[in-house]
Amino acid sequence: MLATALLEAVWRDPAETLGALADEPWAIGFLSGGTDAGWSYVAAAPDATLTxxxxxxRDPFAALKEMVGEPTSGAPDGPPFQGGVAGLASYDLGDRVERLGLGRLDDWPDLACGRYPSVLAFDHRRRRSIAVGRGADPAAARRAAETALAWLALPARQAAPPAADLSPDDPAVYEAAVAEVVGRIHAGEIFQANIARRWRGRLAQGAAPADVLANLAARSPAPFASYLRLPGRAVVSNSPERFLRVVPCDGRLTAETQPIKGTAPRGRSEAEDRALAEALAASPKDRAENLMIVDLMRNDLARVCSAGSVRTPELFRLVSFANVHHLVSTVTGLLAPGRTAVDLLQASFPPGSITGAPKVQAMKVISQLEPPRGPFFGAMFQLGFDGMLDSSVLIRTAGFVQEGDRPGATWRVEARAGAGIVADSDPRQERQETESKISAMAAALGAA
Known part of the structure; x- marks a missing residue:
């Protein structure tokens, strides 16, 4: 049984705090932004790592279970995440589930995570910071909390303009891929596939991924933004989409997923913006696209949930972000006795909203039309010592690779944006949708 220590402190902006730690290997952050911001988390100095x-x-899911250990409750009045395992599950981790022979991108790991006994939690609604420590006894837990508390005093990062020279893949190639998927749908091979487009470039000398993170937090806050610094690599995500959440409650585990399907750009005037939102909410194409993924996620949850417990309490909710409107649905369930959050992750990975339906065949089609995905369209996750899980879909995401290990080495950057292709998709419109989705990330990268 792990002991827990909570030390309450004055508020500090979590993005600023994360920026101060961002160059530390295995620094990680989950930033909740926007009008409904809830809890944000920053952590570093894991006591164990897994790559x-x-x-x-090795079986990644067995390794995760071993790393987090048997569930042990935390402080009942503490934040939802009170330490545990957190990190990156790349899209290609799905090859460990379905064995499709997926390629790999630039040697990105399938799984990279740390076990964090020290965590800073930020309660946006009450404007308070909480240092969380977990340890074998109360003294060890307090020392871990004091480690986290010290991060609040670190000086703010001196940001540099990223000024990335970002270039997209050929739009004609993307439109041809969309047309091919439409043809495969009409031939009966699949019902839907999410096909992505790639942008690549370099940051300016002296700039780092943390500078992109700071720009996103300031200009385009998202509910499921995240950051992970690995040796020589980094992930910056501005995701609007929750993948899976598991909440311990009265001795049982409740599960939830919130797939996003259906997109429209923001308007240039209030009237145009309202018209675009209303058209999206009423669009038969976008609602059908969303419903396909809802059905897929219901099936995924049903693999590990008690019979009859899977529900869809919300369909096609319109949610507006800085650069796009989306349709969001919610699927819930109650995990069967003996099942854990890791079992749910295995049953549902990779996310249905960025694969398609049927999932396995859509993944085969994607692998034929796209380069390997690596971290893109995987998930960032928190797996708590108490059995909780929260995770995001890695859309609106950039991956960074450092060019050499010398001081001041520049960073290569890659970002991707996809669109759900269905029977009546228009290649040009789908390509334009990817450009709307990438716009906030491109602005944060300082791309022309």
Whole structure:
């Protein structure tokens, strides 16, 4: 049984706090932004790490269970995440579930995570910061909390303009891929597939991924933004989409997923913006696209939930972000006795909203039309010592690779944006949708 210590402190902006730690290997952050911001988290200095490369044949889900250990409750009045395992599940982790022979991108790991006994939690609604410590006894837990508390005093990062020279893949190639998927749908091979487009470039000398993170937090806050610094690599995500959440309650585990499907750009005037939102909410194409993924996620949850417990309490809710409107639905369930959050992750990975339906065949089509995905369209996750899980879909995401290990080495950057392709998709409109989705990330990268 792990002891828990909570030390309440004055409020500090979580993005600023994360920026101060961002160059530390295994620094990680989950930033809740926007009008409904709830809890944000910043952590560093894990006491254990796990990295699984493509040729490492260990069972990743068994390794996660071993790393987090048997569930042990935290403080009942504490934040939802009170320490545990957190990190990156790349899209290609799905190859460990379905064995499709997926390629790999630039040697990105399938799984990279740390176990964090020290965490800073930020309660946006009450404007308070809480240092959380977990340890074998109360003294060890307090020391871990004091480690987290010290991060609040770190000086703010001196940001540099990213000024990335970002270039997209050929739009004609993307439109041809969309047309091919439409043809496969009409031929009966699949019902839907999410096809992504790629942008690549370099940050300016002296700029780092943390500078992109700071720009996003200031200009375009998202509910499921996240950051992870690995040795020589980093992930910056401005995701609007929750993947899976598991909440311990009265000895049982409740599960939830909130897939996003259906997109429209924001308008240039209030009237145009309202018209675009109303058209999206009423669009038969976008509602059908969303419903396909809802059905897929219901099936995924049903694999590990008690019979009859899977429900869809919300369909096609309109949610507006800085650069797009989306349709969001909610699926819930009650995990069957003996099942854990890791079992749910395995049953549902990769996210249905960025694969398609049927999932396995859509993944095969994607692998034929796209380069390997690596971190893109995977998930960032928190797996708590108490059995909780929260995770995001890695859309609106940039991946960074440092060019060499010398001081001041520049960073290569790649970002992707996809669109759900259905029977009546228009290639040009789908390509334009990817441009709307990438716009906030491109602005944060300082791209022309």
């Amino acid at each position: 699984l490369a493509a040729d490492d044949r």
